[in-house]
Amino acid sequence: MTATETDTETTADVTSAEEETNKHTETDDVTTTEANTHIDKNKVLWGNGSVEEDFCTGEWYGKTVHGSLYEVLMQPDVIIAVQFVPYIEEDYVYNGKTYAEYRQEALDETEAEILATQRYNAFKQSADMYIRIGKGKETDLGEYGWKLTWYDGMTEFFGEEFLSKYIENDIPLFDKLEEDMKHLPTTAHDELNKARAAYLETALREVEEMMKSQNIEYSLKDDTIIIFVTAKEFKTIELGKYAESDFFWAARYGQNDDM
Numbered sequence: 001m002t003a004t005e006t007d008t009e010t011t012a013d014v015t016s017a018e019e020e021t022n023k024h025t026e027t028d029d030v031t032t033t034e035a036n037t038h039i040d041k042n043k044v045l046w047g048n049g050s051v052e053e054d055f056c057t058g059e060w061y062g063k064t065v066h067g068s069l070y071e072v073l074m075q076p077d078v079i080i081a082v083q084f085v086p087y088i089e090e091d092y093v094y095n096g097k098t099y100a101e102y103r104q105e106a107l108d109e110t111e112a113e114i115l116a117t118q119r120y121n122a123f124k125q126s127a128d129m130y131i132r133i134g135k136g137k138e139t140d141l142g143e144y145g146w147k148l149t150w151y152d153g154m155t156e157f158f159g160e161e162f163l164s165k166y167i168e169n170d171i172p173l174f175d176k177l178e179e180d181m182k183h184l185p186t187t188a189h190d191e192l193n194k195a196r197a198a199y200l201e202t203a204l205r206e207v208e209e210m211m212k213s214q215n216i217e218y219s220l221k222d223d224t225i226i227i228f229v230t231a232k233e234f235k236t237i238e239l240g241k242y243a244e245s246d247f248f249w250a251a252r253y254g255q256n257d258d259m
Contacts, residue, residue, distance in 0.1 A: 044079045044228060045072055047249030061235045062243065069249035073231045082234060083226045083250035086203035086242045094195035102192040109188035119158055120181055127172035130154055135170060197223070207242055214238060226250045 047068055056067040065073065072080055090100040132138040133151045141147045155163070166173045200223040207225055211218040214237060217228045229237060239245070 044081055045075075045249075046081050047072075047251045057246070060247075063234075063247055064244070065247045066249070069247055072249055073234065076231060079228050079230060080234070081226050081228055081250035082247055083224055084242075084245040084247045085224050086200060086207060087245040088196060088199050088203075089241065092195070092199050094198050097195070099195055099199065102188070102195045105188040106192040109185060113184050116181065116184060119162060120177060122154070122157065123162075123166065123172065123177060124174065126154065127167070127174075131167065131170050131172065203242065207239065210239060 057064055058067070058070045059065070060070060060073055069080075069082065072078075088099055090098065090103075092099040094102070129138065129147075130151060133141075133147055138147060166177050204220060204223070204225060208218065208220065211225075211227060216233065216237060219226045219228075227234075227237070
């Protein structure tokens, strides 16, 4: 779906916001600005945070918006809470590596974890029979010797390094395997999170300056920015490279939030 130049006029059910708080204190999680003093924070449309509603995406004047936001943007002259996390460029460099490289290393680490879990489960279930067949102690090999075929397949699946590490004197070392499973590597994911945090720290500062220069009211929380705009403002807002981000209809973080 694509927005048209003529917005559909629909009566908005305006959700009452809580008491307006624009001043930031050391204990606040949210930073706000009073740039748009014409905005009545008691008349802001907030979403309900439904993942189902946001499953579908559409395009609104070059911006990727998720289902429920697209619908509410059809309502003219109401203030909408729009949430987005700045799009992270794949060629962003952090400590000598691109973000794409960090993502690939984290993916490789995940795949290694999946394989380790598969081997763990298979070994727990079949180690005893595997050892018996390997030592010729399994006399009933089944019709057509299927157990020998199974044995060869499991040998290839486990690999020599795994088998030498977790079988000793024909005894499966389950305790050792259990302990090793508790300490699978997470380094790649840790480094990916660091690169992501570094990028977003810079990106949010840049977006903040953009909002100030365009007189758009906003709030920051963690790695997310929420802007308060009408459909018309959202259509023309300048976000530079961050315009490629995904945009959602923002839900209130909590009943007592100052946003």
